[in-house]
Amino acid sequence: MNVAIIDYGAGNVRSVATALHRLGVEATTTSDAAELARADRLILPGVGHCAALIHALDAQGIRKPLVDAISRGVPFLGICLGLQALYEASDEAPDLAGLGLFKGSVTHLPANVKLPHMGWNQLRPIRTSVLLRSIAPESYFYFAHTFAAPSAGPESAAVCKHGRDFVAVLEHENIFGVQFHPEKSGAPGAKLLENFLRQAA
Amino acid sequence: MSLARRIVPCLDTDGARVVKGVHFEHLRDAGDAVELAARYNAEGADELVVLDIAASRDNRPTFLDTIRRVAAQLAIPLTAGGGIRALEDARAVVRAGADKITVNTAAVQRPELLRELSLEFGAQAVVLAIDAIREGARWTVRVHGGRMATGLDAEQWAHCGAKMGAGEILLTSMDRDGTQSGFDTELTAAISSSLSVPVIASGGAKLPRHFLDVFRDGRADAALAASIFHDNTQSIRGLKAYLRDSGVEVRLPC
Numbered sequence: 001m002n003v004a005i006i007d008y009g010a011g012n013v014r015s016v017a018t019a020l021h022r023l024g025v026e027a028t029t030t031s032d033a034a035e036l037a038r039a040d041r042l043i044l045p046g047v048g049h050c051a052a053l054i055h056a057l058d059a060q061g062i063r064k065p066l067v068d069a070i071s072r073g074v075p076f077l078g079i080c081l082g083l084q085a086l087y088e089a090s091d092e093a094p095d096l097a098g099l100g101l102f103k104g105s106v107t108h109l110p111a112n113v114k115l116p117h118m119g120w121n122q123l124r125p126i127r128t129s130v131l132l133r134s135i136a137p138e139s140y141f142y143f144a145h146t147f148a149a150p151s152a153g154p155e156s157a158a159v160c161k162h163g164r165d166f167v168a169v170l171e172h173e174n175i176f177g178v179q180f181h182p183e184k185s186g187a188p189g190a191k192l193l194e195n196f197l198r199q200a201a
Numbered sequence: 202m203s204l205a206r207r208i209v210p211c212l213d214t215d216g217a218r219v220v221k222g223v224h225f226e227h228l229r230d231a232g233d234a235v236e237l238a239a240r241y242n243a244e245g246a247d248e249l250v251v252l253d254i255a256a257s258r259d260n261r262p263t264f265l266d267t268i269r270r271v272a273a274q275l276a277i278p279l280t281a282g283g284g285i286r287a288l289e290d291a292r293a294v295v296r297a298g299a300d301k302i303t304v305n306t307a308a309v310q311r312p313e314l315l316r317e318l319s320l321e322f323g324a325q326a327v328v329l330a331i332d333a334i335r336e337g338a339r340w341t342v343r344v345h346g347g348r349m350a351t352g353l354d355a356e357q358w359a360h361c362g363a364k365m366g367a368g369e370i371l372l373t374s375m376d377r378d379g380t381q382s383g384f385d386t387e388l389t390a391a392i393s394s395s396l397s398v399p400v401i402a403s404g405g406a407k408l409p410r411h412f413l414d415v416f417r418d419g420r421a422d423a424a425l426a427a428s429i430f431h432d433n434t435q436s437i438r439g440l441k442a443y444l445r446d447s448g449v450e451v452r453l454p455c
Contacts (some may be wrong), residue, residue, distance in 0.1 A: 014298055018273060047300075047321030111397070114422065116325040116368045118399050118453040120205045120247055128423075140205055140452040142278060144325040162204060184300065186242075186454060188274045 001197065004039035006066070008056035008080075012045045012094040012183060016079065019183035022121070023194055027114055033065040041197060043065070045183075046081025050106070050147065051093035053081045067099060075174045075199040076156075083170055083177030084149055092147045101175060104150045111161035115147045118161040121180075123169065129157040131169055131176055131195050139188035141168070141180035148179060204390050205452045206416050206444070207247035207423035208437055209401060210430045212237055212271075214283075216263045217254045219429045228254075231431040234342050236345070238271040241430065244437040245454035250303065250425060253283030254346070262280060265297045280328055280371075295322060303328040303371055306344040309351055309358070321368025329367035331355055333388055334375040338346025340388050356392055363398045370400045371425065377405025381406075381429070385440050386410055401425050409435070409443040416449050428431030 004018065007013045007029040020027045027043070027189035028035060036042065042133050044066070046053045057063040078086055087098045098106075109115055122138035125132065147164030151159040158169035160179065170177035176196055182189035212219045212234050214451050219237055220228040230364055231237075234251065242247055251271055261284070268281050279292045284305030291302045304321065308314050318327045333340040333355035340355035349429040359370050372392055374385035384402045393400040399422035402415045404427035415421045429435040441451045 012300065013244065014296075015272070015300070018298075022276075049320070091331065114397060114399050116398070117204065118325060118369060119207050119422065121203070143204075144278070146324065181278075184276065184278045190276060 001025065001041060002039050003041040003043065003197065004036055005029045006036065006042065006044045007031050007060060008046075008053060008060060008062065009083070010046045010048065010053070012047050012079070012181065015181075015183040016043060016045045019190060019193055023190060023197065025197060031060045031062060032164040033061055036062065036065045036069060039069065039166040040074060041199075042069055042076045043164055044080065044085065045079045045084070047144065047158070048081070049092065049134065050081050050084055050090045051096060053085055054093060054098065055159075057085070059161050063099070070101070070175060073174050075079035075196065076176060077196045078170075078177040079183070080145060080179060080181060083167070083179055085148060085178055086170070087149055087173065090147060102153055103156050104146065104147075104153060104172075106147050106149050108147055109166070110148050113163040116144055117148075118144050121162065123158040125158045126156050129169055130171055131192050132158060135188050135191050141182070141189060143180045145179060153196070203450060204245070205450045206421070207401070208245075208412070208440060208451070209250055209423050209425040210237075210241045210246050210437070211250040211252065211403070211425050212357065212425045212429060213252050213254045214264065216260060216268055217267050217270075219431060220254065221431065229413070231428065234267050237269045237315065237431060239274040241246060241437065242275050245441055245452070246437050247391035247452060248278040249282060249416050251274060252281070252282045256359070261401065265293055265438050268294060268297040268299055280332065280452040281329070287314070288321060291318055291322070295326070301326045301328050301369070303330045303334065303430055308367075309342065309344050309353065310364065315362055315365035319368070324366050327367045328369045328370040329359070329362040329370050330373065331359060331362070332373045335388070340391075343375055355388070356395065358394050359396055363396060368396065370396065372400055372402055374404035378403070380405055381407035382417035383407070384419060384421070384424065386414050386419035389415055389421050393420040400454055403406050407434075409440050412440060412444060413447050413449065416444070
């Protein structure tokens with residue numbers, strides 16, 4: 001299996017690689033278009049500001065090979081900002097275009113709760129999920145974010161609530177996304193990554 | 202179903218060794234950083250803090266190596282700090298595997314550092330550590346490991362720090378630190394209830410009851426402790442079971 005972690009300089013690339021290593025998978029961390037094209041699993045991690053991710057996709061010429069690979073059916077997993085980037089736009093960087101694979105905008109969570117949404121929270125399933133297969137429904141996952149995608153789209157497989165509902169697990173054909181950090185979410189996080197890797201390309 | 206309150210063990214390190222003291226002094230050896238990190242990860246800690254208390258230039262490579270080896274053990278978030286003065290120090294710590302950076306003295310000296318860190322790593326990665334001591338009816342901020350008074354009002358500084366880009370406050374009561382007489386719930390409540398970012402309470406933990414008090418009365422989002430976990434007087438698993446039975450939402454590991 002040829003797993004590529006898209007390295008645009010985000011802080012959690014190393015953590016994701018370490019988590020995969022524990023599952024016995026040695027992933028390539030790369031921003032090289034040719035390497036991305038060769039991969040049969042793609043992971044886009046991301047923490048921090050969404051503008052940094054979107055800028056990097058364009059500055060490093062990753063946007064097109066990424067979208068091409070996804071449309072060829074290569075299983076893709078976006079983590080945190082990597083999920084948010086799948087939407088049309090984000091209020092965090094209103095002038096930049098997201099990948100636009102799903103309708104709607106990423107917005108700021110309501111200010112009536114403490115932000116960032118930081119720590120361990122549970123999910124509410126919307127439908128049967130591939131990523132959550134064999135994971136206890138009461139499991140907690142680690143979140144660290146202030147912006148989030150809408151919860152109502154058909155791509156929503158599970159939601160979480162902090163001030164409002166937002167998409168926590170996204171699944172549509174070969175496209176997967178999680179708002180939390182599976183690489184930092186203990187045993188349930190490891191299981192989720194394993195479930196993703198098991199997807200047939 | 203809501204956000205769980207976090208239990209955060211802290212490793213004060215000097216090189217690869219974990220040390221502990223009372224009122225930031227009288228340090229003695231408390232174990233190996235990597236071994237303790239692995240144990241806390243398995244016992245259900247919600248995240249781990251590693252602080253370089255020596256924080257001297259000579260020791261820096263050793264500290265970064267400790268972070269790397271600790272990070273390799275963890276499937277939970279890692280916060281690291283101690284001696285971070287500039288963006289470049291923070292980059293080295295993040296590259297070594299830390300998810301969050303904690304700053305203290307340097308942020309008091311140059312608050313703009315918080316903005317720089319937040320722009321580069323995101324507010325969720327920036328933890329402002331505040332060492333607070335009671336002075337009459339309020340709390341003031343100390344720096345340089347608690348040795349130097351600043352006259353800054355702790356509550357105002359917390360608000361200012363959050364505005365500048367800190368995504369979390371690590372609030373240590375200098376009055377309680379090392380005393381094992383319980384967290385300063387009054388200090389924690391004063392700051393946590395008026396602040397828009399999460400607060401980690403620190404200093405004074407011994408009994409499970411202390412954690413319950415700081416979550417309920419202190420309104421802390423997370424609680425940090427060191428020696429009671431290091432010397433096994435309190436297991437994280439047992440503490441969490443107690444908190445759950447007392448009605449506090451915590452994550453119980455499977």
